[in-house]
Amino acid sequence: MDPTFPPLTLLFRFAFFYPIVMAFFWMAGGVYYYLRRERGAPPPDRPPPMAHMPPVSILVPCFNEAGTIEETIAALDGQAWPDFEIIVVDDGSTDDTPTRLDAMLARHPRLRVIHLESNQGKANALRMGALAARSEYLVCIDADAILDEHAVRWMIGHLLDGPRVGAVTGNPRIRNRTTLLGRTQVGEYSAIIGLIKRAQRVYGRLFTLSGVICAFRRTALHRIGYWNDHMVTEDIDISWRLQMDHWDIRYEPNALCWILMPETFRGLWSQRLRWARGGIEVLLSHGLGVLSWRKRRMWGVLAEYVLSVGWAYTMLLIIVLWALGLLVPMPPALHVDTILPRWHGVVLAVVCLLQFAVSLLIERRYEPKLARHFYWVIWYPFAFWALGMLTAVVALPTTLLSPRARRAIWTSPDRGVR
Template sequence: MHPLVYALLQFAFFYPLIMAFFWMSGGLYYFFRRERKARDRHDPPPLEHYPFASILIPCHNEADNLEDTLGAALNQRYPDYEVIAINDGSSDDTGVRLDALVLQHPRLRVIHLDRNMGKANALRMGALAAHSDYLVCIDGDAMLESYATHWLVWHLTSGPRVGAVTGNPRIRNRSTLLGRLQVAEFSSIIGMIKRAQRVYGRIFTISGVIAGFRRTALHRIGYWAEDMVTEDIDISWRLQLDHWDIRYEPNALCFILMPETLRGLWRQRLRWAQGGVEVALRHARALLSWRSRRMWGLLLEYLFSVVWAYTMATILVLWVLGRFIPMPPQLYISSVLPHWHGVMLALVCLAQFASSLIIDRRYETHVGRNYFWVIWYPVAYWLISLLTTVVAVPKTLLKPRGKRATWVSPDRGIR
């Protein structure tokens, strides 16, 4: 076997193995150090004073979700807050329903934008209209748990350098295999990664579906970028490049809808992958300065994930070619089916799921019932991750610069 092919195979195996142990160790350290004996989420730590807070909800064609989302936002166990819904050029009856709801709820304010200008612009308009320096931003289909605002504001008021807090999204729709897989993914992968990144010092991305911000920090960096496909990744990197602290609060729960079709999942993950490429390209020069050295680990982690995706793609291409045309022995790959190394990866994957179950049962008592389906996770998500990354890199490089990122209604699952 050619040395380069051998190196590719070794990297394809060892990278996910090492990263799994990296996330498990960091996630479990976070749990035993900060969560195991922490307060119950329904008994958040008291504040010396309760500053006014603003909940921002950008909406585009959210008529079907408004009552659930606004009902949860208006039912927060927090003494002093407002809810601002930003109707960003909806083509359905979102605007009409918001106008009816604002007459029923004195805490609710509505901003109407005449055309689709994108989520980043909607959030910016909401932030400028807010009466508070503490902003809780959620998506138009998200349902905040009743104490979520309290937990987020508690972090933002705990130190002058806390610029943002990311919450803990939970999946609402679980009627299909894809839905159940995403329950496991958000707890055992995304939640564990955020815990580990918090331990190691920098968080790759705030969850755009639920996050708290200090408006002063947003003002310093110019608010959300309107030409980025994923405004949440970009705002996370820019805040940390400006030396603001970003925290993770697992008690700040938010229940969300996720895609339950392969097409919807592909579109969502391709957008996420493209957003990562955009951010890395835009901030590469700033990241290489000595002042940004604390971000180097995050950048290296991301670059290795891109290299891994292209490595796996190369291996698959060589294997497919070997099925149809004669290949030199040095480049011939006999099989991509798992052998002993595949069994090892599967065992490590199950260990990661078991670790996350220990952590996550604190937030969902019956979350373990969804772990029967995680055996399909490596096939479903490692494959879609490498494919979306491979597609996202050239797509981002060919994207016109400065093009505004407008709303595209996502797949919200099977109704």
């Protein structure tokens, strides 16, 4: 790499420094959030008392969830909240999910079931559930997740305390940990996703709610027209539209939810590509809309995502130049010796482990035995950074070439090894 060629030199430096700078940014934001909001707070199983506990509607959209839906409903029925209903929207399931739901009606008096004739997508199922709900406060959860008994109380507290709070997102925790991919994702959700949400809350806006566990104020949803059923990831889109309408979104780490994640490379690739496409869709749909001064609090989220996509394509350029150098002689300014980690790889690994150590200190109040998974996180840079780069590179052209009018319907995801 010739230093006399500044543009390319800047790209190489960006590829190296971007993950390091962002890691320290997330660590600083996470520590600040912890010191301001979590240190000394009551534990998740002892939420503070509430003077007013209004009715709540819990929405569960589902499609072909016969293997998990009964466990999910049983956990929801045990919520430590006096007045709530459970609305399950069966979006045209083709397995025996409808039969199981109808059989559960006798065992769970709070349960209501809505059967839709055909698969219309998660966004449409959520909208149908919201329109049928009897409460102003909606809690949405995936049909394969187990909600902690105090989660509703922790999230609804934010909606009651802040009249401009439009939504609250909870703290997903990985249930299936039988494979290397599953154990690595334990570290990812605590050290990466948890720190990112804390840091983003420090500067005021979240990139996305966790669609698996979130609560909404129905008035806020009604103002923006509910969920968009043409977006691949309805949770990212609803997050941006709420915040562009000047509603606040909060992160509540005490609202625990135990989820199933893919434990095969094929399932993980499909999931992360969908996430990446959802981010690109939101960028194309709302990126210019947040540039106005009145929406300046979204600038940090926008810049963070644009830089992440730029980093992915920078890494692609480096890999292409290295591959070309194996085939033909390259000019000195474009020559890449190797893509194998050297001293800079050691630096990245140390920073990664430091990030996991910081998250361990913060997250141990929610999962005391989290340290046992610390060894597995050393695989994170190899598995997930590479995966994130590849999905971002593929997502941009795929999204640009896909018809935008197509409805985003359900597909059965990889639930992991159980």
